[in-house]
Amino acid sequence: MSIRTRLLLASILGLAILLTNLNIPTVSSQGLLLEAPFVAGELPLDDFEAEPWQSAPPVEVPLSAQAVAKPILPETRVRSLTARALHNGTRLAVLVEWQDESQDDQVVGQQSFRDAVALQFPLVEGQPFFCMGQQGGNVNIWHWKADWEADLIAFQDLEALYPGMHVDQFPFATANESGVVGPEEYTDTSFLPALAAGNLLADPARTSSVEDLVAGGFGSLTAQPGASQNVAGRGVWEEGRWRVVFSRDLSSPEADDVTFQAGNVYPIAFAAWDGANGERDGTKSTSQWISLTLDPSQQAPAPQTAPQAGINEGLLFVAIPVLATVGLFLLLTFGGTVLAVIVSRRRGR
Amino acid sequence: MRLAPNLFGASTSARVIQVLSLAALIDWLIGRTLTRSAIFMPKSPVVLWTYQGLTAVSQVALTATSLLAVMVLGWLAWTLRRRAAGLLSLTFIALIGASVLFIVRAPTAESGLVLHLLMIGLWVVIGRALVGSSKRGVPLAWLPVLGSLLAASLFPAAAFFAGEGPVFGSGIRPLFFFRLSEILALAGGFALWLSYGRAGLTRPIALLGAIPALAFLGAYLAQPSMTGILSIWSTGFTLSLPWPLYPIAIWCLATTLRVSWKRRDPAFWPMLLLLSGGLAPQWSTHVLLGVIALGLVVLAMPLAGHPAAVPAPQAHAWDLTGGQGLAEFTRSPR
Numbered sequence: 001m002s003i004r005t006r007l008l009l010a011s012i013l014g015l016a017i018l019l020t021n022l023n024i025p026t027v028s029s030q031g032l033l034l035e036a037p038f039v040a041g042e043l044p045l046d047d048f049e050a051e052p053w054q055s056a057p058p059v060e061v062p063l064s065a066q067a068v069a070k071p072i073l074p075e076t077r078v079r080s081l082t083a084r085a086l087h088n089g090t091r092l093a094v095l096v097e098w099q100d101e102s103q104d105d106q107v108v109g110q111q112s113f114r115d116a117v118a119l120q121f122p123l124v125e126g127q128p129f130f131c132m133g134q135q136g137g138n139v140n141i142w143h144w145k146a147d148w149e150a151d152l153i154a155f156q157d158l159e160a161l162y163p164g165m166h167v168d169q170f171p172f173a174t175a176n177e178s179g180v181v182g183p184e185e186y187t188d189t190s191f192l193p194a195l196a197a198g199n200l201l202a203d204p205a206r207t208s209s210v211e212d213l214v215a216g217g218f219g220s221l222t223a224q225p226g227a228s229q230n231v232a233g234r235g236v237w238e239e240g241r242w243r244v245v246f247s248r249d250l251s252s253p254e255a256d257d258v259t260f261q262a263g264n265v266y267p268i269a270f271a272a273w274d275g276a277n278g279e280r281d282g283t284k285s286t287s288q289w290i291s292l293t294l295d296p297s298q299q300a301p302a303p304q305t306a307p308q309a310g311i312n313e314g315l316l317f318v319a320i321p322v323l324a325t326v327g328l329f330l331l332l333t334f335g336g337t338v339l340a341v342i343v344s345r346r347r348g349r
Numbered sequence: 350m351r352l353a354p355n356l357f358g359a360s361t362s363a364r365v366i367q368v369l370s371l372a373a374l375i376d377w378l379i380g381r382t383l384t385r386s387a388i389f390m391p392k393s394p395v396v397l398w399t400y401q402g403l404t405a406v407s408q409v410a411l412t413a414t415s416l417l418a419v420m421v422l423g424w425l426a427w428t429l430r431r432r433a434a435g436l437l438s439l440t441f442i443a444l445i446g447a448s449v450l451f452i453v454r455a456p457t458a459e460s461g462l463v464l465h466l467l468m469i470g471l472w473v474v475i476g477r478a479l480v481g482s483s484k485r486g487v488p489l490a491w492l493p494v495l496g497s498l499l500a501a502s503l504f505p506a507a508a509f510f511a512g513e514g515p516v517f518g519s520g521i522r523p524l525f526f527f528r529l530s531e532i533l534a535l536a537g538g539f540a541l542w543l544s545y546g547r548a549g550l551t552r553p554i555a556l557l558g559a560i561p562a563l564a565f566l567g568a569y570l571a572q573p574s575m576t577g578i579l580s581i582w583s584t585g586f587t588l589s590l591p592w593p594l595y596p597i598a599i600w601c602l603a604t605t606l607r608v609s610w611k612r613r614d615p616a617f618w619p620m621l622l623l624l625s626g627g628l629a630p631q632w633s634t635h636v637l638l639g640v641i642a643l644g645l646v647v648l649a650m651p652l653a654g655h656p657a658a659v660p661a662p663q664a665h666a667w668d669l670t671g672g673q674g675l676a677e678f679t680r681s682p683r
Contacts, residue, residue: 005361009368012420016413020405025452026415027634060508060524064581067574074574 032290034059034268036085036092043086043093045234048243053095056084061270063285066131069218073283078272081117081287087294092260093247094119094292096270103237104275105146108161113275115146115237117244120269121258127267127289129217138216140258144233144244146275149209198226209233210246214256218282228254250294263296356615356645362424366645369417370618372410373625373638380407381627382583414625415634419445422637425644437478437644440471444640448633465506471640472499478647488544491646493537494623498639500530501629531586534628538598538605545616546605554611558604562596569595585629619645 019026035057044050061083065076081098096117104115119142122128128137150156159165194202200211200223210233215221230252235244250260260266267289273279356363384407387400426441447464476495507523569576569592577588588595602624609617619642626638 001359001364002361005359005364008361009364012368012416013409013413016409016416019416020409020412026412027448027452062587064578065574067572067578072574074572 032059032061034083034085034094034290034292036087036094036292036294038262038295039086039088041088043088043091043247045093045232045245045247048095048236048245052086053084056086056095058082058084059290061287061290063270063272063287066271066282066284066286068131069282071281071283073277073279076279076283076285077274077277078285081270081272083270085292085294087250087260087262089250089262091247091249092294093245094268095243095245097241097243098272099240100237100242100274100276101240102274102276103146103242105150105237106156106160107147107275108156108158112161113278113280114273115242115275116144116273117235117242118143118271119246120271122267123214123256123258130269130289131286132215132218132221134217136216138214138256140256141213141215141221142231142233142246142248143211143213144209144235144246145211146209146235146237146242148206148211149233149235151204151206152209155204200226200229209235212257224254224256228256230254230257260294262294264293266292268292356618357613365417365424366421366618366641369414369421369641370621370625372414372417373622375410376407376414377583377625377627379403380411382579385582386579411634414638415448418634418637418641419448421641422644425641425648428648429644437471437474440467440474441640441644443467444471444637448637451633462506462509465502465509468502468636468640469499469506472502475640475643475647479643488540490537490540490544491643493533493540495643497530497533497537497628498643500526500533504530528589531590531628534586535590535594535598538602541616541620542601542605545614545620546601546608549608549612550604554604554607555600557607558600561603562600565599566596581629583627585627616646619643 037052037056039052044052047053059082060080062080063076063078065073067074078098078100081096083097084095086093086095096119098117100115102115104113106112107114120130120133121140122133123138123140124136126137128134128139132141133139147156154160190196192202195204200206203226206229208229208231210229210231212224212229212231213221214224231246231248233244233246235242237243248257250262252259258266268291269289270287272285273283274285279285356366384400384404387396422441422445426438426445429435429438429441444467447467451460451464472495476492476499479489479491479495504523504526507521507526565576568579569588573588573592580586580588586595602620606617606620606624608614609620622638622642622645626635626642630636630639
């Protein structure tokens with residue numbers, strides 16, 4: 001190998017080390033990008049066939065079985081889902097759709113598991129571990145549950161599964177004429193400890209089918225208090241397909257809530273459960289992080305909140321391009337000079 | 350008669366391509382395979398320290414790959430221009446421009462579509478050149494590989510227009526192209542083995558090729574989900590086809606590479622670049638690796654994998670202009 005060739009390759013290696021240490025990117029990736037167009041007026045949260053949804057660019061997100069934390073279900077059924085998003089300057093809506101042959105929205109029986117879908121957003125800069133975050137990298141999770149959706153119509157209890165059941169006696173409660181006792185019949189709710197403790201699973205009067213949670217790694221999933229549950233949802237199953245819409249204000253004063261600003265890019269990940277396959281908790285289908293961006297057309301001024309995850313595009317368009325341009329200029333100049341010397345000397349021979 | 354290029358030589362261009370292939374290999378094996386397996390490893394301090402070191406090495410390798418890929422692509426564009434292949438040259442230059450532009454401005458869906466359409470046009474042009482080169486001994490085994498890359502570019506382009514639905518009312522959904530890309534990639538591996546690997550196959554080489562195939566087989570049977578995740582991250586293969594096809598393809602490619610290396614077949618370097626780029630390119634550079642690989646195949650015109658057809662390296666081993674000009678690239682190895 002000639003000295004000139006060695007010099008050229010050494011300069012390339014040196015430049016590569018320099019650019020890597022300076023975190024100057026020399027490659028780009030068009031990952032999955034979920035774009036939320038701006039819609040004037042109210043978002044169509046009840047009509048999934050509305051024109052704004054049809055116009056929103058869909059993104060097909062591939063899912064795979066969670067295979068890191070036990071218990072592991074090697075083959076989960078939800079292989080992909082389609083996501084769309086809209087915003088109107090004050091509120092964000094995300095519509096997800098996926099194939100599911102059965103509508104599993106009753107979990108009263110021990111052998112029954114719910115269909116569900118979840119969105120996940122990091123609460124820190126960058127992308128923490130895509131599955132439930134990590135220590136020091138909390139994530140905000142919006143978890144829609146099919147049985148909670150059914151509960152909004154009529155709260156499901158044991159009698160939904162066993163209509164002929166009869167209870168002899170409920171302590172400290174007065175049964176109604178049908179012999180069924182609901183929470184409203186309890187004279188002292190202290191004997192409903194889960195409800196008294198604020199456990200959302202026991203609340204028969206919940207107003208949303210979405211649970212707002214925070215996590216920082218496997219086993220740390222924590223529901224936000226009832227007063228902080230601010231994510232609305234609606235899900236419909238039809239002809240083997242679920243369609244679920246999540247909606248929430250762009251801004252939130254809660255420290256454990258992600259805040260959005262139009263024009264920024266936010267990592268978002270998805271997870272889905274097929275109850276008929278026994279999928280629950282960690283046995284689920286999950287996606288990698290993809291990017292969500294809100295059309296920077298119009299947005300109401302956001303209240304002051306703690307810094308949230310997001311990429312400041314101002315930096316992207318100032319410092320990094322300058323350094324990248326300088327680096328590439330040096331490379332092309334030096335490399336071109338070396339090659340020119342090589343060519344000229346060989347021609348001279 | 351055009352001769353096979355001396356990509357195993359010591360000329361500047363050959364060395365740059367060799368180093369590019371090595372850097373891309375490090376990026377693939379360490380950056381996209383080994384370090385990503387870390388999520389399945391216990392997080393002890395020694396393991397963390399080791400993986401951080403490997404990650405640093407792979408990041409340098411990726412940066413070096415991107416710089417060298419742009420250089421080689423520029424050289425290919427210059428060479429093609431001098432061969433009066435202006436359209437292909439312009440396409441290569443446009444790819445370089447897009448690669449640089451997307452560094453400073455993240456690709457949007459629209460700009461990404463432009464790139465995918467550019468790639469589709471490029472693959473069609475290269476396909477025509479490959480078919481033309483078949484008359485000069487270039488095996489058509491490269492066509493399934495090209496088809497795989499073409500289908501991989503058609504998938505996002507079709508999805509842009511049609512979402513999940515049929516493309517322009519054709520009844521074909523975008524996901525069809527994604528599946529087709531994987532099928533053609535496996536078929537290409539087998540075809541390359543038929544053209545380059547079968548003739549020189551010996552028992553030791555066959556046994557050597559069985560090692561990675563059996564490693565994959567064992568991992569898949571023991572942990573299919575983990576293997577699937579790693580496969581997607583490492584190569585882009587989703588393992589959605591019948592699983593026996595994958596260890597067979599791995600064996601075919603491993604033996605073909607070993608035979609090509611042993612026989613100093615110039616096809617070795619394009620194959621290595623294609624492997625390193627993967628099926629579903631994750632970075633702009635990985636897309637360029639496939640372009641460079643097939644560009645080398647077209648320009649260098651490797652002959653069919655028959656010992657009698659491969660001439661010994663000569664003084665003008667890489668004569669890309671039919672004997673006119675570019676003498677500086679035709680020196681014999683020093």
